[in-house]
Amino acid sequence: MGSKRDVEAERRKQILDAAEQVFARRGFDQARMDDIVAEAGLSKGALYWYYKSKDAIIRALLDRIFAGDLRQAGELAEASGSASDRLRLFVGRVIEEYRRLERLVPVVYEFVALATRPGPVRDTLVGYFRRYREIVTQIIRQGIDAGEFEPCDADAAAVSLISMYEGIALFWFFSSDLVDWDRMAEPPIEIFLAGLRRMGG
Amino acid sequence: MGSKRDVEAERRKQILDAAEQVFARRGFDQARMDDIVAEAGLSKGALYWYYKSKDAIIRALLDRIFAGDLRQAGELAEASGSASDRLRLFVGRVIEEYRRLERLVPVVYEFVALATRPGPVRDTLVGYFRRYREIVTQIIRQGIDAGEFEPCDADAAAVSLISMYEGIALFWFFSSDLVDWDRMAEPPIEIFLAGLRRMGG
């Protein structure tokens, strides 16, 4: 049993989990290494043994949150079924993802704020958005080719769709009392699909 | 001429302008008061004469950016013309606003990150979003009542629309090379309006 490896993995997870909590609570800059240490139940030395710096923790967290490879989502581009259904599926997965990351939203916006300026965080997020966009663009294009959707700027439409849910997530965060996912899941995609659909078709 | 008032107003503007630059460049926490002082071309003492603390500057900036009362946008709800046209106008104004705030985007996301946690920043942003939402909901509802749009959850639709442009702004920020406002202005609203019209279809 690779117990050495296991301990290392365990410790790293412990630290990242703790950092997540603390960063969500205070933001990157206001978070103190001591907070993370306390939250993780480790010692300062132990923390620095596994991560060389605060920045290293932030980068590790960035990966853990945004480096998922969207493979599942990507498969949708090549799956069978109508483009509409595949977009519905896609949106369902995105929402699922959002729900999963719920308590991380503060950290996500912390990253967004950082990504505002050049650097590795920005690069990661740019890539993340590009991949999503490519997938959705491809599905919409297939819908147009198949005569399911009106001809249109598929890329602009893709950006619109992703943006809509991205924006709803932000909105939700500022009015969770008024907006809830159960209610906000269907209408947007249905309006959007209706807008894309070839009517006379 | 009230030169005393003028000097005060001038200094405050000088400081807020400088703070905007510096905050955009470095983020709230990484920004140094000395940076602001240098950018403003004032002395430390002068800065503190007008704003008691870094936080006071941030709050003043929050007001300057988000406390605009959306009166113009609000008027659209009561204007004449089709709901579609009024929504188009609304979107046009929002985009105009985004363009105007372009260089402030980093600061805006800085605020969003802050708004993630309870406090005055959050309160301000929550109010800001609520007002937008009310206006758009009203217009859509009028469109439905007038038979222009298919019946639907007007509020959900409003959130969707605002979110879409909100999200596009974010998207744009991460791929200004791929997305530009000239191209992204029309398609989203047109798809959306078509969707509202055809929903039942």
Added chain:
Amino acid sequence: MGSKRDVEAERRKQILDAAEQVFARRGFDQARMDDIVAEAGLSKGALYWYYKSKDAIIRALLDRIFAGDLRQAGELAEASGSASDRLRLFVGRVIEEYRRLERLVPVVYEFVALATRPGPVRDTLVGYFRRYREIVTQIIRQGIDAGEFEPCDADAAAVSLISMYEGIALFWFFSSDLVDWDRMAEPPIEIFLAGLRRMGG
């Protein structure tokens, strides 16, 4: 009418009175020039017109409080009457003085703390104590010479007497609920005088 002089004198008194209040409230170091300015109802510029610095104000206050020349007290040394009566009179005046300075006690101890270290404050206080001591020593010596008191170290006795009331003032300040001047005025001097009379006994 020397109105110019009058204004100057008036302003200086205004400032010193204000400084007294503020120093009593906050101590020399914690007192802010702005506090004094506010208390005096003057402007910063005006204050600095009359006193060149904070230290100048402190020195002026030192004079105002301790530079009284004790002439009255000094006269007692040459007055007629028994030594006991003259000491009683002396003590009465000292107490009167203490009562008058009541609200200045904090400032007085501020000066005492300062006088702890070499400098003009120390010099002033040293002189102040010396003069008191000389006067009392002389009266006691006269009492011994006149056979009214038993022979003793007149200087040590004088220091004891002055110290006693000095100490009572301090004590009073820390237990004004328990000690009051009406009760503490007579007993000490009477015990002391009895002691001087009976020493040999």
Added chain:
Amino acid sequence: MGSKRDVEAERRKQILDAAEQVFARRGFDQARMDDIVAEAGLSKGALYWYYKSKDAIIRALLDRIFAGDLRQAGELAEASGSASDRLRLFVGRVIEEYRRLERLVPVVYEFVALATRPGPVRDTLVGYFRRYREIVTQIIRQGIDAGEFEPCDADAAAVSLISMYEGIALFWFFSSDLVDWDRMAEPPIEIFLAGLRRMGG
């Protein structure tokens, strides 16, 4: 040996000793944390590791100086022997204490100045004086009951006695060239005891 505890105790002593020196030299407000750091031979971080703030150091010093419980002095109230002898003993111990604290006198008056205003310093000193007073009052009362002293206000007498030595300490501090403890130890207490004594038996 608990070397961990030892190091902590050692460091705290180091810091308090250094603070004592610096505060004596400059006063609380004029003392710089860097002075204390330098005097203690520590780093700034180390100092703040053990004491959270300048104020915390001052409070710790307050305790170290005034929180001694006077147990020894208290025992005198219940010891055997004449009241006079026990008061002589008491005074001897007080003088001993003063000699011990000699170099701390500036700090003591720094505290007195602070105690002038409400707060923990004042509370501590008030308690300190109260305990002294209770002990001496009790002894004098016993002397009166035993017929050794004339009937009198025992409490006022106690305050007088303590005040006298308190005052002498102050006096001494301003004229150490003229007053020395060897000469000032006996006369005051003897005059005082003579004053209290029942002459006619």
Added chain:
DNA sequence: TATGAATGAGTCTTCATTCAT
């Protein structure tokens, strides 16, 4: 004389990081 905005050196305190044990 009087005003009060402006100056900037100086202070306390914080906290990421290191390293002897």
Added chain:
DNA sequence: CATGAATGAAGACTCATTCAT
């Protein structure tokens, strides 16, 4: 591997004093 005391550069803020008006 782990500990936690120690480091010290850096930063927000203060405030006595000045000076243009």
